[in-house]
Every structure is written in structure tokens, then in C-alpha cells.
Amino acid sequence: MESLGVLLLYPVNAYLEQELDRRCRLYRFWESPRDEFLRAHAGAVRAVVGNANYGADAALIDALPALEIVASFSVGIDRVDLAKCRERGIRVTNTPDVLTDDVADLAVGLAIAVLRRIPQADRYVRAGLWKSRGDYTLTTRFSGKRVGIIGLGRIGQAVARRVEAFDCPVNYHQRTEQKSVYPNYTYYPTVVELASNSDVLVVACPLNASTRHIVSREVMEALGPKGVLINVGRGPHVDEPEMVAALADGRLGGAGLDVFEDEPNVPEALLGMDNVVLVPHVGSGTYETRKAMADLVLGNLEAHVLSKPLLTPVV
């Protein structure tokens, strides 16, 4: 695919960039001002590679007349204008499955970290407080907590399987109940009811128009003063200012957050709280998974060039 002009929107991964450079005609979007770049190269770009934060929006798609395929280095493609792609006949691929384990591992790891205050305890020891003040605070058991999952897709199911090993009852909400598939999980027809009946609420659904702010003030209040919110989806799944206020007031007990509405910016108020664990969008951030994701992007581009079926098409 040496003649495939690929526009990489951001230096998302060194191995991916190196392979794109080696195997295709690579353009790096961040190396020159946008307008200058488009004037010079727009016509040569047949493929765009972005990630969770950098996608092919309508404006970019309109500026690339030769665009054939958008291969996202992510599973969530909320930053890609899918309607526009369908309209233009542009294919879209993502990276499902290869990152499912990592995201689920992190979701459960964050839930334990929040309930048991693991990073806080680490900071406590490093600050010399174990010696000077004695034991850090009592926390609460993770095993047996009711876990509510918004979206029982690949990631949601992987979370459910893990927490079952901790004897956590599993509740879920999604558009349809699938009783025969999940006889042991309890379905709730609304997110508020899910939250009311859960101790830990995990966001694991795609971000789209109907799931934006799906975790609203009402949902967080239903989760309650002892409830813990775990977001490994997208920042906009949660009404962030409401979440900050609810955590500050104690209307929401705690949160483990991998994503934020305006990454890499994190609300200042969260930094002052000790009932939260905050990580910088590391859900798929292992070298094993990022390589697998890169190979999937490359595989999709290659399939496209060879007119073979795409490996993981969305559009």
C-alpha cells in the first residue's frame, strides 16, 4: 500500500507511525498549520487515522476530496462524523476486541482502587504519614458490592465476568434486556433504577447522541453517598460539572475516572478530593494492546487497498 496517502492526525503510537511511514505515504497532520497542509496535500489523502481524541469531523472530511477510509486507533468513534462518511461512501473502522480485556481490567482495578483507597494509601505512605499518624482510614469491602453496568457489550460483559469472581451481583441497563443470554444478571429499564440498585456504576456503552450525559445528576444522586462511579467510556457520558458538585457535597460517594469531558484538562476541584482515583485515559494503555490496535489499523488499511473485506468495519 505504498501509494496510499495516509493522514495521521496525531502521534498516537510510535510503532503505528513507523509502520505507516514504512508501508504507506504518510502525512503527519501536526507538522504544519492545518490550512497550509490542506492546501498542499488534501488531494493526496485517501485514508485518515485518528484516535479517541482526534477524529475525522465533518469539516476535515469536506476538506479531503479523495478520502476513502477512516481507520480509528480506538474502539469509540464518537469523534468521527459517521453520517458524513455514509453520505460520502467513506469506510470507517475501529479497534474492538483487542482492547476489551485492558479496559475491563482497568474498570475493575479502578473500582477496587476507589473503594479500598489504594492510590491514596500509597500517597499516605510516601508522605510519611503511616509513621507519624498511624493507620490510614478504614475502607469498605469490594467483594459482594452490587455492580451496575451501563452497556453490556464486549467491555460490559468482560467487566461482568470479572466482578462475578468477587461474588458481586451484576445489574445492567441497555436498550434491550437479554434475559436468556444473561439469566444471572438483573436488567433495569432505566439508568436511574440501575443506579438506585447498585453500589458501583460502570459506564461501558458507546458515546452517541442518546448516551451523552447518560450519567446525569439524577443518576448520581440515585447511586448515592456511598456509591462509586467508574467511567472508562467517554468523558461526555457524564455530566462532569454535576459530578464534581455531587462528589464535593457527598451526594456521590466516590469516582474512578479514566476519561474527562475536555481531555487532557481535569476539573481542578477533583484534584483536591481524596475519594476519587483519576487516570489519564489509559484504558487501552498497555504496550501489548496498543500494538494489537496498531496492527488492526494497518490490517484494515491493507484490506481496503486490496479490496478485501475490512477486518473491523463500523461503516
Added chain:
Amino acid sequence: MPPPAAHGAAGAAGDKPLVLLAQPLFPNFAAALEGRYRFVLAGDADAATVAEARVLLVPGLVAVTADLIDRFPALELMVATSVGLDHVDLRACRHRRGLAVTNAGVAFSVDTADYAVGLVVAVLRRVAAAEAHLRRGAWATDGEFPLATKVSGKRVGILGLGSIGTLVARRLAAFGCRIAYNSRSPKPSCPYEFYPTARALAAASDVLVLSCALTEETRRVVDRGVMEALGAGGVLVNVGRGGLVDEPELVRCLQEGVIGGAGLDVYEDEPEVPPELLAMDNVVLSGHRAVLTAESMRGVAEVVAGNLEAFFAGRPLLSPVTL
């Protein structure tokens, strides 16, 4: 083990049974045992108490020496509030005929296992370090946090497949980890692969979780040889006792990259933590708190109360330990 003698009233009708304390009771135990026993600190015992005392309650990890045991000729029961008994002179207990010892039983197993899993994920996925990166503003200024390594698929070696180790195994198996173990003897009923030594287990593992008791046999079982076998990408998680690990060697192995990281809840000389560890971002540190949950505290208070009640009623003890 000889059954505890049935015991009616302590002396005069209505007197509460006498229980010696190795150190003052913690508040949660005091509440659970309120009004049911006559507590006397061992150090304050007068001659009559010394002669009469049949039960010694050992709150926390205060040392119980042969001298202390020898002072009380009528001692029949020692009730510990911990699982580990490395603070108790067990040889002296064995030599005292008719002395039974109880521990916390399985009251702490779930929380300890959960904590071990939390530490495994936190170390492999660098959760504490990633948070530190975010909290000091580096996400905005320096960019993405460096990549960590997958938890799923890792080979986990569990040293000590007792009640805690079994729960750790079940949890990490659900994360897609491959479980193997070393124990005093193989457990034919469990589905995991047995390795005959700690070193063999370490050589076959990416993560080594310590969940065994500290005894003469297991002191410093994790030595340089075991850590070299675990290897440069290997991670050590200790929720057992600091004494299981050669701590100065652990520090050197981390500094030299002989092993890749560690999650530590226990240390050789608590609350002292080797200062070299405080500067490392591939370790997650914790102050011996794997069991510090409301649920475990309630659970152990029930076990302690239950053991005392059983003893004085002449019923079998709830959590006797084989000495």
C-alpha cells in the same frame, strides 16, 4: 487437641469470666465483648488473677513471648485477633500442654484477596503513577502517560494457596490470568499447576503473590534467587508478612531492574518503609491495611467473641490453629 473444659460461672455466681489482655482492646472488640467478660491487662494481673487466668486475648500484633505464656500456669486458650501468628511464640504454645490457640479464621480472607488483586492491577497498569502524572499536571504539559502492561494473560504464581490464596486465584483467573501455586503440599482438588519450590514458581510466573503464613520455614522465602527467577518484567505483591521477603535484597533488585515492580502492604519493620522505595514509581506502597475494612473488623470481632463464648460454654472452638 484437648477440648476446652466446660466452664460455668467464673467463681461466685454471676461473676463474668476472666480474660487476660496482652494489650488494651481495640474499640471494635471492646464494643463486641461489652459486659461479658472481666478483662485484666496481663501486665496488671495480681497473684490471684495470675493463678486463675485460663484465657489470654491478644489484640493486634503485640508480641506474645514464652515468658508471658509461662507466667500464667492455668492458661488453656490464646485468642488472637489476626490471622498471622508470627508474633506469638508458637513453640512455647506447643510445649504448654492443653493450650489451644485461635486466630481470625477466614474473617480477613476476602478483603485481603481483594486488596492483593487491587495491588496486582495497580502495579501492572501503573495506576498510582498514572494518577501522579495527572495530578501534577503532566497530562496537559508532557502528554500521554507511558504505556503499562496487560493484566489479562499474565502468569500469576501464588505462594500459599490457603483461604486467601484460593480467593486470589479465583479473582485473577476471571481477569484471564493463568494461575499456578506453591504450597506446603499440592492440593489435588484445585485446577492450578503446582510448583515444588518458590523459585520454580517464580521462574514460571510474571506476577508472584505472597499469601502464606510467616513461619520458620517461610522466613525470607523470597530471596534474591527467587527474584532473579521472577525476572525483569516480574512483579511481586506481598499481602502476607514483610518477613517473607529479604527486604534489603528486594530494594536492590528493584533498583537494579532484577524485577520490574512491586505492590507491598507489609514490611520487615513496620511502620518503617525502606526510603529507597519512596522514590520509585514502579512500586505501589500501602501501610498494612489489606484487612482494614468495616466488614473485616465486624467479622473478626464475631470470630473472637464466638471463640470466647465457645470456650466458656465447653463447645468446640471456631478457629483453632494447628500448632
